[in-house]
Amino acid sequence: MSYISKPKFQHPQLETNELGLTRRDYEGSFTTLCAGCGHDSISAAIIQATAEMSLQPHRVAKISGIGCSSKIPAYFLSKSHSFNSVHGRMPSVATGANLANKELHYLGISGDGDSASIGLGQFCHIVRRRINMLYIIANNGTYGLTKGQLSATADLGSKTKFGEESRFDNIDMATLAIELGASFVARSFSGDKKQLIPLIQAGLTHKGFAFIDIVSPCVTFNNTDASAQGYKNTWENYVSLSEIDFVPMREEITTSYDAGKEKEITLHDGSVIRLHKTGMNYDPYDKENALHHINQHKKHGKIATGLLYINQSTSDYHELQDTADKPFNTLTQHDLCPGSEVMSDINDTFR
Amino acid sequence: MKPTDINDPSYFHKVVDCQWACPAHTPVPEYIRLIAEKRYTDAYMINWYSNVFPGILGRTCDRPCEPACRRGRIDEQPVAICRLKRVAADYKSDISKHLPIIPKKKNGKHIALIGAGPAALTVAADLLPLGYEITLFEKDGVAGGAMRTQIPRFRLPVEVLEEELSYVIDLGINCRFGEEITSMRDLLAEGFDAIFVGTGAPLGKHVELPGFEEARDNIHTGIEWLANIAFEHVSSIGKKVLVLGGGNTAMDCCRTSRRIGGEEVTVVVRSGFDEMKASAWEIEDAMNEDIPILNFHVPKRYICEDGKLVAMEFEKVRKEYDKNGKRLLIPTGEDPVILPCDDVLCAIGQENSLPWVERDLGIEFDQWELPILNKLTFQTTHERVFFGGDAAFGPDNIISAVAHGHDVAVSIHLICTEQDINDRPDPITSLASQKMGIHQWSYDNDISNDVRYIVPHAEKDKTLHDVNMEVELGFDEALALKETMRCLNCDVQTVFTDQLCIECDACVDVCPTDCITFTANGKESDLRSSLMAPAENQDQDIYVSGPLNTGRVMAKNEDLCLHCGLCAERCPTNAWDMRKYLFDTAKASA
Numbered sequence: 001m002s003y004i005s006k007p008k009f010q011h012p013q014l015e016t017n018e019l020g021l022t023r024r025d026y027e028g029s030f031t032t033l034c035a036g037c038g039h040d041s042i043s044a045a046i047i048q049a050t051a052e053m054s055l056q057p058h059r060v061a062k063i064s065g066i067g068c069s070s071k072i073p074a075y076f077l078s079k080s081h082s083f084n085s086v087h088g089r090m091p092s093v094a095t096g097a098n099l100a101n102k103e104l105h106y107l108g109i110s111g112d113g114d115s116a117s118i119g120l121g122q123f124c125h126i127v128r129r130r131i132n133m134l135y136i137i138a139n140n141g142t143y144g145l146t147k148g149q150l151s152a153t154a155d156l157g158s159k160t161k162f163g164e165e166s167r168f169d170n171i172d173m174a175t176l177a178i179e180l181g182a183s184f185v186a187r188s189f190s191g192d193k194k195q196l197i198p199l200i201q202a203g204l205t206h207k208g209f210a211f212i213d214i215v216s217p218c219v220t221f222n223n224t225d226a227s228a229q230g231y232k233n234t235w236e237n238y239v240s241l242s243e244i245d246f247v248p249m250r251e252e253i254t255t256s257y258d259a260g261k262e263k264e265i266t267l268h269d270g271s272v273i274r275l276h277k278t279g280m281n282y283d284p285y286d287k288e289n290a291l292h293h294i295n296q297h298k299k300h301g302k303i304a305t306g307l308l309y310i311n312q313s314t315s316d317y318h319e320l321q322d323t324a325d326k327p328f329n330t331l332t333q334h335d336l337c338p339g340s341e342v343m344s345d346i347n348d349t350f351r
Numbered sequence: 352m353k354p355t356d357i358n359d360p361s362y363f364h365k366v367v368d369c370q371w372a373c374p375a376h377t378p379v380p381e382y383i384r385l386i387a388e389k390r391y392t393d394a395y396m397i398n399w400y401s402n403v404f405p406g407i408l409g410r411t412c413d414r415p416c417e418p419a420c421r422r423g424r425i426d427e428q429p430v431a432i433c434r435l436k437r438v439a440a441d442y443k444s445d446i447s448k449h450l451p452i453i454p455k456k457k458n459g460k461h462i463a464l465i466g467a468g469p470a471a472l473t474v475a476a477d478l479l480p481l482g483y484e485i486t487l488f489e490k491d492g493v494a495g496g497a498m499r500t501q502i503p504r505f506r507l508p509v510e511v512l513e514e515e516l517s518y519v520i521d522l523g524i525n526c527r528f529g530e531e532i533t534s535m536r537d538l539l540a541e542g543f544d545a546i547f548v549g550t551g552a553p554l555g556k557h558v559e560l561p562g563f564e565e566a567r568d569n570i571h572t573g574i575e576w577l578a579n580i581a582f583e584h585v586s587s588i589g590k591k592v593l594v595l596g597g598g599n600t601a602m603d604c605c606r607t608s609r610r611i612g613g614e615e616v617t618v619v620v621r622s623g624f625d626e627m628k629a630s631a632w633e634i635e636d637a638m639n640e641d642i643p644i645l646n647f648h649v650p651k652r653y654i655c656e657d658g659k660l661v662a663m664e665f666e667k668v669r670k671e672y673d674k675n676g677k678r679l680l681i682p683t684g685e686d687p688v689i690l691p692c693d694d695v696l697c698a699i700g701q702e703n704s705l706p707w708v709e710r711d712l713g714i715e716f717d718q719w720e721l722p723i724l725n726k727l728t729f730q731t732t733h734e735r736v737f738f739g740g741d742a743a744f745g746p747d748n749i750i751s752a753v754a755h756g757h758d759v760a761v762s763i764h765l766i767c768t769e770q771d772i773n774d775r776p777d778p779i780t781s782l783a784s785q786k787m788g789i790h791q792w793s794y795d796n797d798i799s800n801d802v803r804y805i806v807p808h809a810e811k812d813k814t815l816h817d818v819n820m821e822v823e824l825g826f827d828e829a830l831a832l833k834e835t836m837r838c839l840n841c842d843v844q845t846v847f848t849d850q851l852c853i854e855c856d857a858c859v860d861v862c863p864t865d866c867i868t869f870t871a872n873g874k875e876s877d878l879r880s881s882l883m884a885p886a887e888n889q890d891q892d893i894y895v896s897g898p899l900n901t902g903r904v905m906a907k908n909e910d911l912c913l914h915c916g917l918c919a920e921r922c923p924t925n926a927w928d929m930r931k932y933l934f935d936t937a938k939a940s941a
Contacts, residue, residue, distance in 0.1 A: 002917065002921075003790050003791070004796060004915070006863050007863045007913050008800055009800075009863055010425075010863060010864060010865075011864045011884040012424070013884060013885065013887075024863075031921075034923065035857055035923045036853070036855040036857045036921065037857070038855065040856075040857055040860050040861070040921070041855070041857070041860055043860070044856070044860035191855065193856070219855065219923040220923075223853070231854065232853070232900070235854065235901055
């Protein structure tokens, strides 16, 4: 890690958001990851995305597991709530936190080891339970923290830096999320912030379980020509299914909408995801189509990126469970123990 | 845009804003680092070879470097460069063994220098090490020129002046002081191989208005009056003094007046306060000495009683702009302002004085009676005659005179060795990596967030009673160290090697001031607006790489780069490196 901290000086014309904060106010402590790590770009994208949305930092909760990926909540949003939990158990902690206070923005940060290996079971259940959160996997196909073994998301035939070849097919986390009922599934690349930032903004705004699988190269252990998730391969093989813009709810939508070239998705709070159609005319509402595209691209050695699937008609966990309107953590003693009169009313119903 | 040619010596030179702005191109960050290491003598010598008078300039320079300083664009105030230069002079040890060695055997060429000011002494310092014989003529009995006559001792103590003059004079100049040259024709006849004229702009201008003749005895031109103070021909002034003019000479006049009897000293300027030519810090110093500055007052007449000056009349004006954008001063129609006074000092400009240069010698003059010069070589239309300093292009400052001197020395050396005078030698440059370890550099990249440190002053009660007592005390070593830590080390360049880049964005993400962007190439105007943060300062270049693997280019806005090296620290492939760029102008003696 660097011996100096990042200088406080900033561009004098750096934009301030609605809260009067600049992007620099959304930073965290200085990264201790290897130089060139894709995860740092994910941190930068989260910083930019949350600053642009004018999210109040103290209304965000960051939760992570273990691994290089799970370190990154330290590097952004230092004024937010944060919980660096147990390996593979971020979903449990996120679920608990979300149950206690459903009004925060939940941002889960995990990696391919944390979510596709030790935490695969937890991952499946949090998707199934439709917790209202954005779950990000920084996916580099390798166990960086334990010095470069193949992870469960490494493609068949992909090689480690030391020459070991992956003999197993990979787990595709985006496909899995779609199949398990996630209502917002995207894939992106740490090197393409133009795509990644609006996806993060849309994912944070989406009501329900949002998932972004981000290819995030490990420069130290998985960046050779034979590594599928290296910079070179990703730059060469990633295909954007549609270009995406995110227009927050409060902004007046001024640019004209061209139905032939664009698709607009209005989120529950009035924000809009605008997809600029590429040659593929991709339809993100169709689950089968999404799975087909992911597989077809994979077959040709390509990585399908962008907003893969969205479904706004599902309910989140609290709706399904019909929980109290107020967040649990704000319920007072009176709410929870309303007194003998209410008790006798209840007893009366059994008479 | 085409990829930036970093081999062009001026590209990285321009990034070092202070050095680029300095007429003598002093390597500022290099000497500031040496001061931080307490290597004061080394810091002094870097200055000496660039500007010859570090102790004098460390007190009196016009400091074009400071408004240029990058720190001023990211922080409220630039680095106190000038005051740090003084620190090198104040804390140095004996420098005699570092001065150039003058050959005993001369090269047979003999050069005449007229006027022992900063320009001529610089020419001498550059030519003596090459074996030239130098004869220096000075009409006064002592050397120094404007540095002695126009700068009051409370800004520049005489010991500092004498010390730095002697470093040059003692290199072995034939001094013919007290000898005024009255004919260029006669001088040419003496057979010198080259003649340099550095006689400055010694004539002050009067404000001739009704009542002038009657009040004549109490009206003085600023620079002549200051010279009389310097030579102790004058040691008092009336109680009420008006100083006309808003330049640095006016500031020196009013502050001097306060010390030798002026109790109510007022500066009066025709135009607005913000249009005054004086340096901001000199105006501030004057105001700190309780000297009011009245603006938009146009002098109208001198008022005398019994044949003696008693007041001046002024007309109040306001500023307007005509449709061509020209500034006009329009009378407000208010009653005239009468300011009582015993003496008036006119500091409204100065001119050179060259009646002794006969006009039939082949040295041509323009309509303003300035010699026609080649701006590169400072050669007149006479092959062997050169001008420099204020005598060349009119009144400027010491550091410009020094810069002229270096260029003149190159010119004289070229003609004396029968080379093409227009074929100027290249600057000496070097570009060396500062990498010591993965996160270690051989310069201190952990810059201080402190605001600019203020130089302590002597007590006003004392300084206002002693015209020779220096006001500024200079930084002590502890303050100087803190101030050096504010320097951004702009000479440590961010050098980008496009073949090594894997486009991981690490540099983009870490850069504190959003200098770096990877983007599609385009016209400069498009690139400037499409960067991470807009690059609106057109004086600052955009550093553009060749095409990268994705077809994009790296575009870096040099404007706000902190030179912190984090881009290079976070670069996994060493595509970025921090390299120290040293730039030394070509000197005759190099």
